[in-house]
Amino acid sequence: MPDAPFRRLALIGIGLIGSSLARAAKEKGGIADEVVATARSAATRDTVRRLGIVDRVEDTAAAAVAGADCVMLCAPVGAFADIAAAIAPHLARDAVLTDVGSTKGSVIRDVGPYVPDHAHFVPGHPIAGTEHSGPEAGFATLFEGRYAILTPPPGTDEAAVAKVATLWRNAGSMVEIMEPQHHDKVFAIVSHLPHLIAFTICGTADDLEEESRQAVLRFAASGFRDFTRIAASDPEMWRDVFLNNREALLEMAQRFTEDMTAMARAVRWGDASYIEDKIARGRRIRRRLIELRQA
Amino acid sequence: MPDAPFRRLALIGIGLIGSSLARAAKEKGGIADEVVATARSAATRDTVRRLGIVDRVEDTAAAAVAGADCVMLCAPVGAFADIAAAIAPHLARDAVLTDVGSTKGSVIRDVGPYVPDHAHFVPGHPIAGTEHSGPEAGFATLFEGRYAILTPPPGTDEAAVAKVATLWRNAGSMVEIMEPQHHDKVFAIVSHLPHLIAFTICGTADDLEEESRQAVLRFAASGFRDFTRIAASDPEMWRDVFLNNREALLEMAQRFTEDMTAMARAVRWGDASYIEDKIARGRRIRRRLIELRQA
Ligand SMILES: NC(=O)c1ccc[n+]([C@@H]2O[C@H](COP(=O)([O-])OP(=O)(O)OC[C@H]3O[C@@H](n4cnc5c(N)ncnc54)[C@H](OP(=O)(O)O)[C@@H]3O)[C@@H](O)[C@H]2O)c1
Ligand SMILES: NC(=O)c1ccc[n+]([C@@H]2O[C@H](COP(=O)([O-])OP(=O)(O)OC[C@H]3O[C@@H](n4cnc5c(N)ncnc54)[C@H](OP(=O)(O)O)[C@@H]3O)[C@@H](O)[C@H]2O)c1
Numbered sequence: 055m056p057d058a059p060f061r062r063l064a065l066i067g068i069g070l071i072g073s074s075l076a077r078a079a080k081e082k083g084g085i086a087d088e089v090v091a092t093a094r095s096a097a098t099r100d101t102v103r104r105l106g107i108v109d110r111v112e113d114t115a116a117a118a119v120a121g122a123d124c125v126m127l128c129a130p131v132g133a134f135a136d137i138a139a140a141i142a143p144h145l146a147r148d149a150v151l152t153d154v155g156s157t158k159g160s161v162i163r164d165v166g167p168y169v170p171d172h173a174h175f176v177p178g179h180p181i182a183g184t185e186h187s188g189p190e191a192g193f194a195t196l197f198e199g200r201y202a203i204l205t206p207p208p209g210t211d212e213a214a215v216a217k218v219a220t221l222w223r224n225a226g227s228m229v230e231i232m233e234p235q236h237h238d239k240v241f242a243i244v245s246h247l248p249h250l251i252a253f254t255i256c257g258t259a260d261d262l263e264e265e266s267r268q269a270v271l272r273f274a275a276s277g278f279r280d281f282t283r284i285a286a287s288d289p290e291m292w293r294d295v296f297l298n299n300r301e302a303l304l305e306m307a308q309r310f311t312e313d314m315t316a317m318a319r320a321v322r323w324g325d326a327s328y329i330e331d332k333i334a335r336g337r338r339i340r341r342r343l344i345e346l347r348q349a
Numbered sequence: 350m351p352d353a354p355f356r357r358l359a360l361i362g363i364g365l366i367g368s369s370l371a372r373a374a375k376e377k378g379g380i381a382d383e384v385v386a387t388a389r390s391a392a393t394r395d396t397v398r399r400l401g402i403v404d405r406v407e408d409t410a411a412a413a414v415a416g417a418d419c420v421m422l423c424a425p426v427g428a429f430a431d432i433a434a435a436i437a438p439h440l441a442r443d444a445v446l447t448d449v450g451s452t453k454g455s456v457i458r459d460v461g462p463y464v465p466d467h468a469h470f471v472p473g474h475p476i477a478g479t480e481h482s483g484p485e486a487g488f489a490t491l492f493e494g495r496y497a498i499l500t501p502p503p504g505t506d507e508a509a510v511a512k513v514a515t516l517w518r519n520a521g522s523m524v525e526i527m528e529p530q531h532h533d534k535v536f537a538i539v540s541h542l543p544h545l546i547a548f549t550i551c552g553t554a555d556d557l558e559e560e561s562r563q564a565v566l567r568f569a570a571s572g573f574r575d576f577t578r579i580a581a582s583d584p585e586m587w588r589d590v591f592l593n594n595r596e597a598l599l600e601m602a603q604r605f606t607e608d609m610t611a612m613a614r615a616v617r618w619g620d621a622s623y624i625e626d627k628i629a630r631g632r633r634i635r636r637r638l639i640e641l642r643q644a
Contacts, residue, residue: 181568185635201568240564243554245571251546252572254612256631258605259538269535271634273476273496274643276540277547280575282638285631293624296616307613310553311606317549318602321591329588336551336580339566340480343577348569 055083056224059217060150064122065091066115066137067129068102069288070183071154073192075126075225076107081194084224092118093189094129102189116144124221127153127165132294134161138168145173150214152176156241156291158205158234160298166207174214179203179237180227185286198226205234235302242302246295247310250303252285253292350378351519354512355445359417360386361410361432362424363397364583365478366449368487370421370520371402376489379519387413388484389424397484411439419516422448422460427589429456433463440468445509447471451536451586453500453529455593461502469509474498474532475522480581493521500529537597541590542605545598547580548587 063079063086065072072091079085091108092115093099103111112118119125119141127134134155145151151173155161161177169175182200184191202222206215219229232240259270259278270278296303320328343349358374358381360367367386374380386403387410388394398406407413414420414436422429429450440446446468450456456472464470477495479486497517501510514524527535554565554573565573591598615623638644 181571183571200570236560236564240561240568241571243550243557243561244565244568244573248550248572248576250612250616251550251609253627253631254608255538255543255546255605256634257627258601258608260630260634261604261608262538265531266535266538269531270539271637271641271643273535273539274638275495276476276478276536277543277579278539279638279644280579281543282631282635282644284572284575285628286635287628287632289625289628289632292628293621296624297619297621300616300619304613304617306553307609307616309556310550311609311613313549313553313556314546314602314606314609317545318599318606321545321595321602322599324592324595326588326592329591330584332548332552333580333582333584333587335555336548336577337582337584339551339555340577340581342566343569343574346566348566349574349577 058084058086059220060086060124062086062088062122063124064118066127068093068189070187070191072128073107073189074196077192077194078225085221090118115141119144121146124150130291130294131155131157131160131298135164138165142168142170145170147172149173150176150217152178152218154180156295157298158237162234174211176215176218177205178218185283187288200227201230202227203230203232203237205232205237238299238302242299242306246299246303247306249284249292252281255281256285353379353381354515355381355419357381357383357417358419359413361422363388363484365482365486367423368402368484369491372487372489373520380516385413410436414439416441419445425586425589426450426452426455426593430459433460437463437465440465442467444468445471445512447473447513449475451590452593453532457529469506471510471513472500473513480578482583495522496525497522498525498527498532500527500532533594533597537594537601541594541598542601544579544587547576550576551580
């Protein structure tokens with residue numbers, strides 16, 4: 055097992071992402087010598103104890119962070135401000151505070167002000183996940199071959215950034231440094247807007263009268279099904295993502311809606327070449343993804 | 350091998366769908382004793398000859414239909430009117446004319462008027478496909494466990510309908526009879542609108558400035574990728590589908606755009622419970638698909 059960059063890692067929230075990292079720490083090593091966790095509900099804390107995937111489960115975030123040299127927020131991003139307020143007084147000297155939240159501007163806004171001078175704040179986002187949630191859904195290989203993005207504010211201690219990068223590399227990820235604004239814009243289009251669309255079209259289908267709704271379920275394989283897979287994700291997590299990447303998401307949703315309107319207009323007026331051009335662009339992007347082995 | 354309902358099947362157009370049926374006829378049987386095919390281009394006709402998946406390749410549709418007791422249109426639906434005009438004078442007595450087009454109202458509109466009194470018209474749509482096209486993309490098992498929908502106009506010869514149904518059952522499909530209008534509405538939401546959205550969002554991403562576009566390709570796994578898969582399909586086929594299910598597609602696109610606007614508004618104004626409700630509906634639909642084993 056590779057040397058771990060941290061002695062004790064505290065996971066605040068331990069669902070799909072947190073439990074996958076805990077499992078990686080045990081099975082692959084190179085993450086932290088000891089892993090402590092807490093979750094909001096007693097039920098989840100009991101599940102985690104039963105699963106035996108961490109060394110210790112604490113009832114409060116304050117207790118979990120005591121003595122930890124790395125604290126990782128693994129709850130929905132909407133909970134980060136309250137969690138930061140609760141843990142700030144208990145952070146050890148030179149502790150590294152990081153997170154796995156899907157939005158980065160909001161995390162810097164919500165958590166940054168609470169970080170004491172004696173700690174280091176390294177926001178992060180592992181680009182890995184499934185449509186399942188909770189600690190039983192996690193697995194040790196989730197981060198293998200996937201990107202992990204870090205968005206450290208200017209002036210962040212370089213040693214702290216390097217340690218968080220080592221943690222993710224040892225979990226199997228490729229680490230990238232990005233500006234938080236660029237991160238939020240890119241993920242608005244590659245992830246947040248597709249999820250918003252998927253949830254929306256499920257609602258559109260659900261509003262049809264009964265007979266059509268039955269047929270939708272029956273013939274879903276024709277394309278709709280691919281949208282429902284990504285619409286199966288956790289409501290609380292996605293609500294928080296949408297509300298915490300509001301500006302970039304609304305900007306992309308606006309562009310998309312304009313493009314949908316133009317496409318519908320081309321269908322209405324029989325503008326075949328406009329439609330063909332859009333379809334051809336879709337294929338081109340698909341081909342590039344295949345070339346880049348991201349398909 | 351089961352008894353075949355037809356002696357000679359003529360495929361007009363032989364890409365993904367036509368070549369899959371030709372392969373099923375050879376490998377599974379129960380389709381037709383002999384399969385003849387034609388395609389628009391000499392290149393495709395040569396490919397089909399080389400593949401050896403049909404008994405005979407003809408250079409014209411008129412030659413292909415001569416002596417066939419079943420003629421199946423397997424070209425993009427926009428070509429159907431011209432094809433129908435070209436083959437009508439050559440259709441044998443009691444020949445069954447069917448098709449695999451993804452739209453049904455337009456096929457009845459475009460083909461119906463050309464069908465001579467001595468032939469039988471049984472419009473059809475196998476609910477099977479991949480994002481690949483052309484005769485090399487086909488495979489004999491494509492239709493197994495999938496639905497095949499027939500939309501015979503009132504008064505269609507029942508023996509003709511039964512024979513087409515037998516053909517699809519022997520290819521491995523479950524046969525359903527539907528009203529063409531209901532078919533077009535259901536497929537507008539389960540298939541045509543998802544494809545329209547997928548093509549559109551690829552265009553939206555492709556319009557971003559260079560730096561973001563690179564990042565989109567890199568981080569596509571986060572959701573965008575699922576949309577590009579369905580956007581990889583044949584431009585000509587989809588252009589024709591959109592233009593030939595115009596009314597139902599525009600109606601569904603309009604409902605969807607309204608729902609997107611409402612969702613964007615909820616994001617803008619922080620209406621958490623509206624967003625959660627929509628997400629929960631998406632999950633519910635996903636769960637029902639899993640129960641119905643359609644996920
Ligand atoms: N899933 C993905 O695809 C993905 C990918 C990359 C990043 N992320 C990010 O990773 C984070 C976690 O996502 P996940 O998929 O692991 O979610 P999850 O499976 O739903 O788990 C969330 C965890 O956070 C806990 N939690 C919720 N509110 C809390 C609070 N106020 N205080 C302490 N703990 C709290 C939950 O405890 P209870 O069970 O007791 O509620 C649970 O342990 C989110 O910020 C998300 O944006 C997710
Ligand atoms: N792909 C799917 O997912 C799917 C599913 C269900 C139904 N369908 C329907 O099935 C039909 C065929 O789709 P496909 O995926 O098999 O398409 P494809 O792979 O692109 O093949 C189309 C075939 O039609 C031929 N063709 C085109 N224009 C023609 C014309 N004017 N006269 C004669 N032949 C012509 C093409 O010949 P060239 O190669 O020479 O151009 C080719 O052989 C379409 O109506 C589509 O709506 C498709």
